[in-house]
Amino acid sequence: MTLQKSNNSDTDIQLTVEEDDEGLRLDKFMALSVSDVSRSRLKQLITDGLVSISRISSHPLRKTIDDPSYRVKCHDQIFFTIPVVEEAIPAGQDIPLDVVYEDDQLIVINKPAGMVVHPAPGNPDGTLVNALIHHCGDSLSGINGIKRPGIVHRIDKDTSGLMVAAKTDRAHQKLAKQFARHSLERAYLAVVWGVPNPASNIIHEKIGRDPRNRLKMSVVPYESKRGRDAITHYRVVRRLEPKRQTFERGNALKRLAPSLSLVECRLETGRTHQVRVHMSHIRHPLVGDPFYGKSGPIQSKNFSDRAQKAIIDFKRQALHAFVIGFVHPVTGEDLKFEAELPDDMKRLISALEGD
Numbered sequence: 001m002t003l004q005k006s007n008n009s010d011t012d013i014q015l016t017v018e019e020d021d022e023g024l025r026l027d028k029f030m031a032l033s034v035s036d037v038s039r040s041r042l043k044q045l046i047t048d049g050l051v052s053i054s055r056i057s058s059h060p061l062r063k064t065i066d067d068p069s070y071r072v073k074c075h076d077q078i079f080f081t082i083p084v085v086e087e088a089i090p091a092g093q094d095i096p097l098d099v100v101y102e103d104d105q106l107i108v109i110n111k112p113a114g115m116v117v118h119p120a121p122g123n124p125d126g127t128l129v130n131a132l133i134h135h136c137g138d139s140l141s142g143i144n145g146i147k148r149p150g151i152v153h154r155i156d157k158d159t160s161g162l163m164v165a166a167k168t169d170r171a172h173q174k175l176a177k178q179f180a181r182h183s184l185e186r187a188y189l190a191v192v193w194g195v196p197n198p199a200s201n202i203i204h205e206k207i208g209r210d211p212r213n214r215l216k217m218s219v220v221p222y223e224s225k226r227g228r229d230a231i232t233h234y235r236v237v238r239r240l241e242p243k244r245q246t247f248e249r250g251n252a253l254k255r256l257a258p259s260l261s262l263v264e265c266r267l268e269t270g271r272t273h274q275v276r277v278h279m280s281h282i283r284h285p286l287v288g289d290p291f292y293g294k295s296g297p298i299q300s301k302n303f304s305d306r307a308q309k310a311i312i313d314f315k316r317q318a319l320h321a322f323v324i325g326f327v328h329p330v331t332g333e334d335l336k337f338e339a340e341l342p343d344d345m346k347r348l349i350s351a352l353e354g355d
Contacts, residue, residue, distance in 0.1 A: 015078040026051070027068035030078065037082060043068045049209040051080040066209050067225055089146050090119050092134030093126065099135075100337050105171040105330050106164055107136065107150075110339045113160040113316050118148045123157075132165055140165070141172035153179055153270065160342045161188070161321025166329075174329035179270060185325030186267045188275050189341060191240065191318035191348060192284040193293070195261045200235040203278040207271045216291050217273045219281045231268035232278045236261050242304065242354035260287065260352055276317060287348070289317040310351030318345055 015033050024032070027046055031039035045051055052062035053070075054077045062079060072078070098110035109128065116123040119130070132140060132150055140150035150165035152175045166172035178184050208227025210216040220227035240260040263284070265275045273292070279285055280292035287293060288311075303311070325336035341349075 011082040013078075013080055013082065017072045017074055017076040017078070019074050021072060022074040023071050025068060026065060026070040026072055026078070029072050030080070034082075041082075045080055045082070049214050051078065053078055064209070064211065065226075067227070070225060090127070090129050090133060090149075091125070092137075093130040094134050095126065095131035097131050097135055100162065100339065101335070104139075105168055105328070106166055106175070107132070108162060108164050108324065108337050111155060111160060111163050111321075113158050113342065113344065116157045117154045117163070118151055128163070128165075136167060139167045141167060141169045144172075152176055155321055156273070156317070156319075158316035159188075159319045159321065160345075161319075162324040162337055162339050163321070164324060164326065171329040175326065178326050182268050182270070183327075185323060185336065186270065186321065187323035188265045188267070189237070189320045189322050189345075190263050190265060190275060190279060191287045191345065191352075192261055192263050192279050193287065194284045195239055195259050196234060196236055196263065196282060196284050200233075203232045203234065203282060204230075205278060205281060206230060207274060207277050217271070217277050219277060228271055229269060230271045230274050230278065232274060233266040233268070234279070235264045235266075237264050238262050240349055240352040242307075242352075262349065275319060287311060287318040288314040289319075293317065304351075304354065307351050307354070310348050314344065314348050316344075318348060320345055 013034065015030065017029065021029055021032075027039055027043040030042045030046075030051075031037075034042065046068045047066055049064050049066045051066075052064050053072075054062045055073070055075060098112070099107060100110050101108040109132075111117075111128060115131075116127045117129065119125060119127050129148060129151065136150070142149055144151050150167065150172070152164060152166050152172055155161060155163060164175060166175055205219045206222055206224070206227035207217050207230040208220040208224070210218040238261065240262055261284075263279070265279070267274060271277075276286055276289055276292045280289070285293035320339070320341055322339050322341070323336070325334070327333070328335055
């Protein structure tokens with residue numbers, strides 16, 4: 001094993017797989033080789049696309065591996081960097097929270113669009129974690145470390161909707177198991193380009209990090225070792241078009257505006273950007289999505305001025321987590337919560353429908 005400290009105190013590591021280690025999972029091999037770093041943290045480095053492999057016997061080019069279950073081969077060279085751990089503790093901030101439910105074990109929040117879930121480079125404060133610390137005090141689980149107290153799962157900064165946070169380690173562990181087993185109920189509402197056909201279907205496509213842009217995810221072939229299984233059930237709720245949008249030209253009726261639609265997406269799995277990637281994959285990307293939604297005909301002359309302005313002014317992906325359901329980690333009670341669409345999505349829909 002080769003270790004090298006970089007200028008910012010990050011640790012660069014190079015491992016070589018010996019014959020006795022061949023066939024081990026990548027995360028297990030790394031954990032056995034680097035004993036002072038937890039396996040969960042090493043696994044996160046892998047899924048974040050920060051681990052690469054090359055073969056001594058073939059060529060020196062490195063290939064990114066983002067699957068922790070990858071089976072290492074003899075003579076594989078593993079390269080990764082362990083970032084320096086910053087021990088700064090987030091401070092509580094008096095940020096308004098839309099609390100949907102709360103007891104001594106957990107809290108359910110309706111997160112607004114634009115709020116980051118936890119502190120990170122570029123977003124040191126003003127996050128949901130800062131608001132939770134102020135609201136809950138010391139009553140948050142510590143399993144995810146000092147930077148993510150109470151956080152069991154995440155939704156994107158510019159996605160609005162329901163999240164559950166844990167107040168105790170016991171609640172955190174049991175909720176985390178439900179997420180791992182995909183036994184929770186999670187549903188989103190999205191405004192997408194076009195009208196999916198069929199009107200309801202299951203998208204079953206693996207999702208992995210996009211090799212051309214590490215900030216993006218993409219659908220990957222099932223035979224590929226990259227990516228993770230992902231399943232989305234979608235249903236068209238309704239077309240979004242002016243209620244009177246036809247006129248007669250001769251004997252024919254012509255649509256004045258291209259259609260968009262309100263779609264419900266229910267998740268069996270919870271991969272990064274899952275709804276956004278899957279809907280883009282079937283050629284119905286979300287309105288406003290900066291990564292996956294640029295194929296929409298925003299400048300179409302067939303949109304009304306109001307609808308076109310509403311689309312151009314909508315500065316986030318039109319996605320809202322409107323349902324979350326789970327078994328209470330202590331009482332065993334079935335809980336289900338719903339949050340109506342936020343005002344910005346209501347205004348968008350109103351403009352598209354000409355109300």
